[in-house]
Amino acid sequence: MPVAIIAGQPLHYLDQGSGPVVLLGSSYLWDSGMWAPQIEALSQQYRVIVPELWGHGESGPQPTQTRSLDDLARQALVLLDQLDIAQVNLVGLSVGGMWGARLALMAPERVNSLVLMDTYLGAEPEATRQYYFSLFKMIEDAGAIPEPLLDVVAPIFFRPDIDRESALYQDFRQALQNFSRDRLVHSVVPLGRLIFSREDVLDQLPRLDADTTLVMCGDQDKPRPPAESREMADLIGCSLILIPQAGHISALENPDFVNEALLTFLANHA
Known part of the structure; x- marks a missing residue:
């Protein structure tokens, strides 16, 4: 995986x-593996670039001067x-969308x-x-994601009826367990605090180009429920x-539904 030095740290x-x-x-x-089905589908006709978040994948620690989503x-x-690269078609999920819209x-x-x-x-409630x-x-105090917390954190990302014995769930749970103390304390926790103390920029969304913007949301997304996406789509138009x-x-x-939606959208806009 290639690396760029940004703010003095290696970003993979x-x-x-x-x-x-x-x-x-x-x-x-999540690391870039969360996009595996999209990378496979999109890279047939597009150049796909997936930066790893600080402290995630192979990227280095979060630079000390990184204090906001605008910095990301x-x-x-x-x-x-x-x-x-002069221009991109930007697809951001969760925090990827938060910094993506700001970009x-x-x-x-x-x-x-x-x-x-x-x-x-918007701001986090x-x-x-x-x-x-x-x-x-x-997590900071433990220097790890303690065992009881794994089954609090992991389900946040999935639909409620996810099979907890499935590879998708178990692999993510294991990835959470594998975060080192160093990564958690110096990158993952600070990044989390930065994300969840973000400023509200909903009033700026009408500035986005409605014709070249699309909002998508899992119909059973708990942390970012569809009502939030509907609010944003209405503001953008x-x-x-x-x-x-x-x-x-x-x-x-x-992934199949998401791939088809992205390929259709990009065919008309990329």
């Missing part, structure tokens, strides 16, 4: 295929500059089209923020697609 990214560029922004706590957006622009607002000339998946550009911060404190039989990590829970 996947770069596969050729053609118009599709930049995939990943979910918190700026770092993605630095990566594009280093790769000499589109910050540098609209760099974003040819934008897909926001299972994400929200206070009760939820406090809940997540309490989990971060427990763009289409909303609900992904059947999918929770938060919709790209993996219903």
Whole structure:
């Protein structure tokens, strides 16, 4: 996996295929593997680039000066500059959509089209923020995601009736268990606090181009429920697609549906 030095740290990214560029922004706590079905489908006709979040995959620790989602957006622009890429079609899921939309607002000339998946550009509701911060404190204190927390955190990402014995669930649970103390304390927890204390930018969404923007959401997404996606699509004035039989990590829970929707959208906009 190639590496770029950004803000003094190694940021790893996947770069596969050729053609118009599709930049995939990943979910918190997932590496580029969450996009495996999309990478396979899209890289037949597009150049697919997937940067790993700080402390995730093979990327290095979160740079100390990274304090906001705007910083993540700026770092993605630095990566594009280093790769000499003028324009991308940006598909961001969860935090990938949070920084992706900010990138589109910050540098609209760099974003040819934008897909926001299972994400929200409003502030985190206070009760939820406090809940997540309490989990971060427990993880920080333990230097690990304690066993009881694994079965609190893992289900957040999936539809409620996910088979907990399935490879999809068990592999993610194992990945959570594998995070080292160093990664958790220096990257994963700080990144989580940054995500869940984000500023509300809903009032800026009407600035996005409705014709080249699409909102998608798993119809059973618990942390980012469809009502949030509907609110954003209304503000942007763009289409909303609900992904059947999918929770938060919709790209993996219903990959065929997601692939078809993305290929159709990109065929008209890339």
